[in-house]
Amino acid sequence: MMDSVPERITARQFHYAVGVDDWRVADGGACVHFRTGSFGAGARLVHAISEIPGIDDHAPDVDLRLDAVTVRLFTTAPAPDGLSARDVEVARLISKAQQLGFTADPSAVRNVVIVIDALDIPAVLPFWRAVLGYGDRTDGPVDELSDPHRRKPVVCFQQLDAPRPQRNRIHLDVWVPHDQAEARVAAAIAAGGHLVTDQWAPSWWVLADPEGNEACVATRIGTDGHGYP
Numbered sequence: 001m002m003d004s005v006p007e008r009i010t011a012r013q014f015h016y017a018v019g020v021d022d023w024r025v026a027d028g029g030a031c032v033h034f035r036t037g038s039f040g041a042g043a044r045l046v047h048a049i050s051e052i053p054g055i056d057d058h059a060p061d062v063d064l065r066l067d068a069v070t071v072r073l074f075t076t077a078p079a080p081d082g083l084s085a086r087d088v089e090v091a092r093l094i095s096k097a098q099q100l101g102f103t104a105d106p107s108a109v110r111n112v113v114i115v116i117d118a119l120d121i122p123a124v125l126p127f128w129r130a131v132l133g134y135g136d137r138t139d140g141p142v143d144e145l146s147d148p149h150r151r152k153p154v155v156c157f158q159q160l161d162a163p164r165p166q167r168n169r170i171h172l173d174v175w176v177p178h179d180q181a182e183a184r185v186a187a188a189i190a191a192g193g194h195l196v197t198d199q200w201a202p203s204w205w206v207l208a209d210p211e212g213n214e215a216c217v218a219t220r221i222g223t224d225g226h227g228y229p
Contacts, residue, residue: 006075006084011220014083019092022104025220027175028111028154029074030087032094034102035067041100042069048097058090061150068108077137106177112153113173115216117164121157128155171214178202178219185217 011025023032036042042064049055049062049071061072073090076082118124121143128134134145137154144156160169176184185205189195196206196214204218 006086008075008084009088010081011083014088014091017088017091019095020088022095022106023091024106024109024177024179025083026109026111026177027113027173027218027220029061029072030083030091031070031072031109031111032091033068033070033105033108034098035105035108036069036100036102037067039064039066041102042067045069045098045100045102048099049094052090052093052097055090055093058086060090060094068105069102070108107180107183109177109180111175113175114153114155115158115171115173116155117158117160117169119160119163121159125157168213171216173204173216173218175218175220178221181205181217181219188215188217 014020014023014025014030020030022034023030025031034042034045036045046062046064046069049060058073058075063070063072071094073087074082075084075087116124116128125143125145129136129145132145132147132152132155134152134155135148137144137146143159144154146154174184181202185195185207188207192210193207194210196208198205200206200223202219202221203223204216206214206216208214
């Protein structure tokens with residue numbers, strides 16, 4: 001029986017909980033990605049998850065694809081600060097329900113956020129809400145928008161103090177598990193990008209493509225090396 005009022009926990013506490021070794025927190029909640037090899041095998045895994053007693057009381061987001069299944073859990077906002085003890089409990093049940101021999105692939109866990117720099121956020125936010133068909137992010141920051149069906153990336157707005165001529169005003173934040181970040185940064189550089197700054201690593205690295213368009217590879221670890229984990 002699941003608690004009616006779940007205990008809130010940090011991403012670090014989730015990571016160190018027993019029985020969730022396959023799971024990773026990379027913004028967007030706690031996720032696991034199983035390589036199933038076929039759509040039919042993935043459907044059987046989804047069915048097994050659906051048969052967990054009480055799963056409707058704390059249903060996960062499940063993405064079934066041709067050769068993989070991704071499962072995501074969160075309690076309030078789909079972010080690490082929205083995790084609870086209930087997510088740990090359900091993650092354990094899902095891992096136990098996974099009796100089909102599938103391998104978890106932490107390197108496939110990610111969450112992409114579109115970041116728009118703006119001088120006047122209240123003026124530009126309604127445009128993006130309308131053109132994307134998004135809504136205000138439930139239980140999240142007031143300057144963020146999300147897909148009501150949780151299928152597409154979150155859009156957030158970053159306050160500018162002054163105009164930035166000759167610099168892109170939209171970039172991507174690519175959230176990855178803490179143990180995958182340096183490999184992702186190295187791969188981006190090997191593919192023709194360059195490091196703009198690692199001043200805030202291991203929280204995030206700022207990278208740019210050959211034409212200067214920027215993206216951040218981010219984790220839940222604090223700049224002091226603590227946090228998650």
